[in-house]
Amino acid sequence: MWSRTIKNVCTVCSIRTVNFSNLANKKVCIVGSGPAGFYTAQHLIKNGPALEIDMFEKLPVPFGLVRYGVAPDHPDVKNVINTFTSIAKSGRLQFIGNVTIGKDVTLNDLRSAYDVVVLAYGAAQDRWLGIPGENLDNVVSARKFVGWYNGLPEESNLKFNLDVETAVIIGQGNVALDIARILLTPIDLLKKTDIAQHALEALSRSKIKNVKIVGRRGPLQVAFTIKELREMIKLPENCYRIHIDNREYIEACLPKTSRPRKRITELMLQSVNLKQSEKKDPSKEWELIFNRNPIEIIKNPNENKVEGLMVGINRLTGNDWENPKIEDTGLRETIPCGMILKSIGYKSLPLSDELPFDHAKGIIRQTEGRVEGMQGVFCSGWVASGPVGVIASTMQSGHDVGKRIIDDLKNGIVGTGTKKPGRDAILSQLTARGVEPVTFVEWEALDNEERERGKFQKKPREKIVDVREMIDIAKKGQS
Structure with missing residues (x-):
């Protein structure tokens, strides 16, 4: 569905030296691993080196619409995955796949565990x-x-x-x-x-x-x-x-x-x-x-x-x-x-009844990425704007939301109060509920398997479509 390429320039290592005292040990989670999620993470990593950032994804695999929306005969558009991979492997971001927010973990669970929650899960309902x-x-x-x-x-x-x-x-x-x-x-x-x-x-x-x-x-x-x-x-x-x-x-x-x-x-x-x-x-x-x-x-x-x-x-x-x-x-x-x-066209769906949601437009009600009435909750990409624009415009949206998160943390608008437990609390809940989260390293084992299968058919990759098989290959690759 994405129709234009952008330059694959990863800026995760270009970090400015400023006073980040208000950002120390602050924890941010991003829901959704498509372009909106990764570009929001990119800005946070570049401008908030003291932040701890986790990314949750419903499927065991990352990249959202870049993997599942871009036409198969447009491999050049998918090259942006190289940038996203660099972000995921920067040491600053933890990918947690195979977790459905609203089912395995609630929005309130995330709000209790993190100083900032970013909703970037796209549009998944038909008009x-x-x-x-x-x-x-x-x-x-x-x-x-x-x-x-x-x-x-x-x-x-x-x-x-x-x-x-x-x-x-x-x-x-x-x-x-x-x-x-x-x-x-x-x-x-x-x-x-x-x-x-x-x-x-x-x-x-x-x-x-x-x-x-x-x-x-x-x-x-x-x-x-x-x-x-x-x-x-x-x-x-x-x-x-x-x-x-x-x-x-x-x-x-x-x-x-x-x-x-x-x-x-x-x-x-x-x-x-x-x-x-x-x-x-x-x-x-x-x-x-x-x-x-x-x-x-x-x-x-x-x-x-x-x-x-x-x-x-x-x-x-x-x-x-x-x-x-x-x-x-x-x-x-x-x-x-x-x-x-x-x-x-498409519409987004609310992952929680608490969200201020415009059902007619299929978007979260927000102002400049800040979700109405929910301090510390932001939204980025199509869930905020509706399904408009291409990858380059989503990049700008992600960076803009990232900037506002940094500003609100620096100014003490969000992230105040008691120290948040972050991923440790969420992973404990997932274990208790029998959910098998997939890490980025485990995804890479699955990625290698798909590429190997593709070689036999002279294709770039042969995508695995069964979620259980995805998880088994990912886990086996790291055993």
Whole structure:
């Protein structure tokens, strides 16, 4: 789901010499080991050398969406794992995997054990369209589909019907293009990635030949970036159609747009004029379809499966091209298809009833990362902002929250009172409850096993998808 690389510069060892007397022996825990968690930790390590920092993760493996959200054919984006590994091995951070906050340990347990608790656990609930037919077979959320092909344990056993010719993706962000690309990429190319084996086998039998990527708004409002569009245009064995019917208006708006928006729009306009015959032996096709609002998912009259998507045709009005008003023209059309993938965003879930949570937006209520009404509790990344931005913006968010934590500790706003017991108290609770926490060193044993398995199939790695097997390999590697 992450769509851009950043430079892998680890700054954990660049520590300034200042007075950290208020930080001595203060204990911080971070819930979540994705980019938001690691970048918050990076800032704390750099600017608070006296802090003791622990990181809790639900799975036995670290890195969150970098491992389970980035498309398998984007290995360059995953290089940021090198930075995160350096942070984890700096000697300043303790990774504690296979611990579910809210089940194995409560938020109140953490607050009792640590001076500061940082919630950075991302977004794990799907948004709904709220239209008839959404519960039909083969109507799939993008989050689940991405988790499936990336080997996320909880999604690894999902079954999809790929024995159809046409799939519709609702949404026009980078995730939508990732999914379209995975569905249409020649299988010989996918074999060279770290895609999960069960997904590779299913995709090798897929009969999907056409993918329609549908959005409510127009070309000027697409959420994907130019990198992803270029990849789609260059996709081997594919032709494409970009449906643009208001070209003059779009060209008139271009001088008002930002440079990135202008470049991506110009690429779409240029690509409309390319002849399909210029593509060599295309066996598959993708389409960008604009100004279409999902109205109803059409059910097959004989079975509980998808037969098509009814959409309303929109008209964009107003002078604000960035956020135009969407008007329903009253016109309807049905797009025949056998599979629908919803790429319309995600929401976070509260891990405690005590959290001040905005259920409509799916975020924790906070001000500059400080959770409302909960002194010493902070939040970072998507659980604070919603699922927006790329890795670079999450890095900035993590660093900003880290700075505020340091400021509040220095100024005595948090971290006052009795000395906190930290991880010792939590590990004792986990032992009493029969939970087997996984350390970063143990993760490295699992990492080595996955890489070794990948060598046999000429892949970067073969991800293990069974949590019990993960734990057993991690523990065995250190026995």
